[in-house]
Amino acid sequence: MAKLTCASCETRGEVDLRPGEGAFDIRGRWPDGNRPVVKCNSCEHGLVVQPRFDFMIWWPKTLVIPEETWRRMQRQWREQVELRCRQCGKTFTTERSLQDHMTAKHGLDSSGEQPRA
Numbered sequence: 001m002a003k004l005t006c007a008s009c010e011t012r013g014e015v016d017l018r019p020g021e022g023a024f025d026i027r028g029r030w031p032d033g034n035r036p037v038v039k040c041n042s043c044e045h046g047l048v049v050q051p052r053f054d055f056m057i058w059w060p061k062t063l064v065i066p067e068e069t070w071r072r073m074q075r076q077w078r079e080q081v082e083l084r085c086r087q088c089g090k091t092f093t094t095e096r097s098l099q100d101h102m103t104a105k106h107g108l109d110s111s112g113e114q115p116r117a
């Protein structure tokens with residue numbers, strides 16, 4: 001995975017596909033569809049990854065996403081990805097309603113792994 005430097009707090013590290021594992025979490029793509037968006041796990045800022053070629057070395061630069069835009073993106077991510085039923089793809093606005101749905105429709109707890117006793 002690519003190594004990045006946070007444009008806000010200057011943390012350096014790797015992007016990890018597992019949430020909360022690396023220095024940065026993947027948060028989908030910027031609306032132009034080309035540049036990845038990551039969240040810095042140190043300062044919680046959102047960053048747009050700006051790939052560039054410098055002396056033949058690929059070293060992505062990051063841009064800090066403005067606070068207000070980032071808050072909106074965080075909310076959308078939460079609703080569309082984190083609060084999404086892994087069984088049928090339906091989305092929810094609260095953790096509670098997702099759990100209720102999992103239990104009622106699929107007979108599962110929110111982890112999606114164990115059937116209820």
Ligand SMILES: [Zn+2]
Nearest residue numbers: 006009040043
């Ligand atoms: Zn940072």
Ligand SMILES: [Zn+2]
Nearest residue numbers: 085087088105
């Ligand atoms: Zn479902």
